[in-house]
Amino acid sequence: MKESNMARADFLTSIFFVAFGIAVLIMSAQMPTYEARGINPYSAPGIVPGFLGAIIALFGLILFVRSILRKGHHLGINGRTIRNFFTAEQTARLFLTLVISVLYALVLVGRVPYAIATGVYCFVFVLLFEYKLRTPILQQWKTLLFALILAVATAASVTAVFQYLFLVNLPG
Structure with missing residues (x-):
């Protein structure tokens, strides 16, 4: 900025x-x-x-x-600045983050075990922001592997910290 x-x-x-x-x-x-x-x-x-x-x-x-x-x-603030705001890539990323976060909170958490919900959220989040649509999936195996490792590590560590360190009963 x-x-x-x-x-x-x-x-x-x-x-x-x-x-x-x-x-x-x-x-x-x-x-x-x-x-x-x-x-x-x-x-x-x-x-x-x-x-x-x-x-x-x-x-x-x-x-x-x-x-x-x-x-x-x-x-x-005028028409041009408002149009620039809504057509900016950063705004699209913000709204995409908002949508998947709300879906995580309202759809996944409480319906599936917390660790699985958190892992799915992290995996989808990384894929949405790192996956390239015009590149074949086999050429992006590193991105998929990174997303999977990050999702599993995040879900396991967050779940462990909340359950065993903070003694919080997690939903699911």
Whole structure:
């Protein structure tokens, strides 16, 4: 990205971070405190997310002020910039990532074992972004092998960390 566009990018990003931080802070404040059970209020499950949400909002606010001082609030949005945004390769990649991530979360997780769902997601993700449609499949055996190894390693390691280190019961 050009340096001239960074102030605008910082401006838009800061708005997202402030809103996200505030939303996390509000949701963490709504989490149970377990004071009725005589549990220490500092061990409530919303303490850490609330603290992190406040930090994210604060840093977003700092970025917001800095971007305004650098004239980032002059977005220069017009028909050409909107068309360029929606025809850019980066935007297509963003939407493709969003679609496969939503499919992973809504279709795979909970219906098939977590490790398999995660492996399939990683494999498909690598293939979508590395596979070349105009090249024969046999010439791309390294890409397929890499995608398979990465998918198996990621699924195994993520599953192991969540199950045995964090003691989380995974769906599926």
